[in-house]
Amino acid sequence: DAGVIQSPRHEVTEMGQEVTLRCKPISGHNSLFWYRQTMMRGLELLIYFNNNVPIDDSGMPEDRFSAKMPNASFSTLKIQPSEPRDSAVYFCASSATGAGTQYFGPGTRLLVL
Amino acid sequence: GESVGLHLPTLSVQEGDNSIINCAYSNSASDYFIWYKQESGKGPQFIIDIRSNMDKRQGQRVTVLLNKTVKHLSLQIAATQPGDSAVYFCAEILGSNYKLTFGKGTLLTVNP
Numbered sequence: 001d002a003g004v005i006q007s008p009r010h011e012v013t014e015m016g017q018e019v020t021l022r023c024k025p026i027s028g029h030n031s032l033f034w035y036r037q038t039m040m041r042g043l044e045l046l047i048y049f050n051n052n053v054p055i056d057d058s059g060m061p062e063d064r065f066s067a068k069m070p071n072a073s074f075s076t077l078k079i080q081p082s083e084p085r086d087s088a089v090y091f092c093a094s095s096a097t098g099a100g101t102q103y104f105g106p107g108t109r110l111l112v113l
Numbered sequence: 114g115e116s117v118g119l120h121l122p123t124l125s126v127q128e129g130d131n132s133i134i135n136c137a138y139s140n141s142a143s144d145y146f147i148w149y150k151q152e153s154g155k156g157p158q159f160i161i162d163i164r165s166n167m168d169k170r171q172g173q174r175v176t177v178l179l180n181k182t183v184k185h186l187s188l189q190i191a192a193t194q195p196g197d198s199a200v201y202f203c204a205e206i207l208g209s210n211y212k213l214t215f216g217k218g219t220l221l222t223v224n225p
Binding site: 004031033042043045048050055056091093095098099101102103104105106107109 | 145147149154155156157158159162202206208209210211212213215217218
């Protein structure tokens with residue numbers, strides 16, 4: 001089992017640039033979650049997909065953030081334009097069911113200069 | 114609002130000792146609890162879970178205890194090893210809700 005796969009692992013970009021984070025959930029899992037982790041706020045849920053459909057995006061900070069899940073094996077989180085305050089570690093997690101145990105990927109460490 | 118919290122933000126133990134990490138939760142309706150371990154530079158890793166109809170569950174070197182009377186959850190690690198050094202989070206789920214509510218985390222440091 002490869003687990004949840006995320007890319008890139010590290011991203012450094014300049015303010016105003018577009019950033020795209022990628023996630024491949026565990027095969028067979030029907031739920032996918034994007035989180036952001038900072039020292040100040042801990043782990044925050046950004047968006048939740050079930051069967052490729054966004055169910056809850058109330059955690060998305062603002063319109064600069066968008067997420068897609070075109071199929072069961074791939075999701076993207078896009079920030080456009082990026083700002084320094086977006087610097088954080090972004091995790092993708094998947095679970096077999098919406099209320100089941102979530103398994104996290106290794107995260108993408110984003111630094112916006 | 115209701116949330117999951119931790120009593121101790123840091124815990125330092127000697128290698129070979131047993132560790133106990135505590136968590137208090139305030140939502141008595143929560144029925145599923147999970148412990149995660151997060152090592153530096155990595156994502157949270159599932160350790161063990163427990164449902165509210167149980168008061169104890171054991172895994173390999175780990176035991177989770179649930180005391181619903183006082184809304185307390187604990188993670189016991191037997192014979193703590195340097196590789197156990199990490200931040201430990203408890204998390205709860207309410208019913209069929211998908212949202213994990215995470216505690217702030219406890220940093221466990223194992224001294225050789």
